[in-house]
Amino acid sequence: MDRLEKALEKSRQDRINAGMTPAGHGVVQAVPAYAEPKPDIVPDEALLERNRIIAHRTRTPEADIYRQLRTQILHIMQKSGLKTLAITSPHYGDGKTTVAINLGLSIALDLKQTVLMVDLDLRKPNLHQYMGAPPQPGLTDHLLRGVPLADCLTRPAFERINTLPAGSAFDNSSELIGSPGMIALARELKERYPDRLVIYDMPPVLAQDDPIAFLPQVDAVLVVVRDGITRADDLKRSLHLLSGANVIGTVLNNCW
Numbered sequence: 001m002d003r004l005e006k007a008l009e010k011s012r013q014d015r016i017n018a019g020m021t022p023a024g025h026g027v028v029q030a031v032p033a034y035a036e037p038k039p040d041i042v043p044d045e046a047l048l049e050r051n052r053i054i055a056h057r058t059r060t061p062e063a064d065i066y067r068q069l070r071t072q073i074l075h076i077m078q079k080s081g082l083k084t085l086a087i088t089s090p091h092y093g094d095g096k097t098t099v100a101i102n103l104g105l106s107i108a109l110d111l112k113q114t115v116l117m118v119d120l121d122l123r124k125p126n127l128h129q130y131m132g133a134p135p136q137p138g139l140t141d142h143l144l145r146g147v148p149l150a151d152c153l154t155r156p157a158f159e160r161i162n163t164l165p166a167g168s169a170f171d172n173s174s175e176l177i178g179s180p181g182m183i184a185l186a187r188e189l190k191e192r193y194p195d196r197l198v199i200y201d202m203p204p205v206l207a208q209d210d211p212i213a214f215l216p217q218v219d220a221v222l223v224v225v226r227d228g229i230t231r232a233d234d235l236k237r238s239l240h241l242l243s244g245a246n247v248i249g250t251v252l253n254n255c256w
């Protein structure tokens, strides 16, 4: 947690040095899912372990770190009624998907808060594989091929969690992400259920313009920073690109 606090302070300082205001505050509200999707993901503990999905465990130091993170995030979001959170980072492999899933599990399992996790990394989707789900239709199939949303939503065998996989990989992702269909879907996901938090797993902000294209649709943004790898300048550039968004914090990953 010391490291997390240091990362948050570093982020604040970087924003100030870059002439930006300190991270803003947003709100959250939460919500359940559409139809009740079938529980079609059976978690395999060995696979979850390999993928560093650990936040569902009780009283382990790693899970406790996510509890601390979750509490800070929910505090900021609930205070301002924020409902949707995008997770991005400067580069590929910084740990966005790992953080997104662990954060979602931590919120849903302990706090009785319903969470929808959406894979918005449309070129390289892997959120559902990390949770051990087979390939299945998802967001791109819904938007481009009219597959009903109810056939795309999945319910892992974790209570209060639904996932919306990305679906078939799609190269023109930023066009799709900024399309009227996607904007309408984001609004629907946010407003349909009053007690559901929506977490979007995004691509890296320095490598793709998808996060920027999607920013107007999210209430808050969390930036993952990789310990010992992310350069201060990369974080500064990322925060600059995200300056129109409500960046509520930075997570220092790879610290266990």
Ligand SMILES: Nc1ncnc2c1ncn2[C@@H]1O[C@H](COP(=O)(O)OP(=O)(O)OP(=O)(O)O)[C@@H](O)[C@H]1O
Pocket: 050, 051, 052, 089, 091, 092, 093, 094, 095, 096, 097, 098, 099, 121, 124, 203, 204, 253, 254, 255, 256
């Ligand atoms: N805290 C951690 N400790 C050790 N390994 C980690 C940690 N977080 C993530 N990893 C590992 O690092 C790799 C990249 O993680 P992940 O897929 O979450 O990153 P990403 O930012 O989503 O990548 P991409 O940009 O490709 O989507 C994975 O193998 C993951 O298991």
Ligand SMILES: [Mg+2]
Pocket: 096, 097, 098, 121, 126, 201, 202
């Ligand atoms: Mg990822």
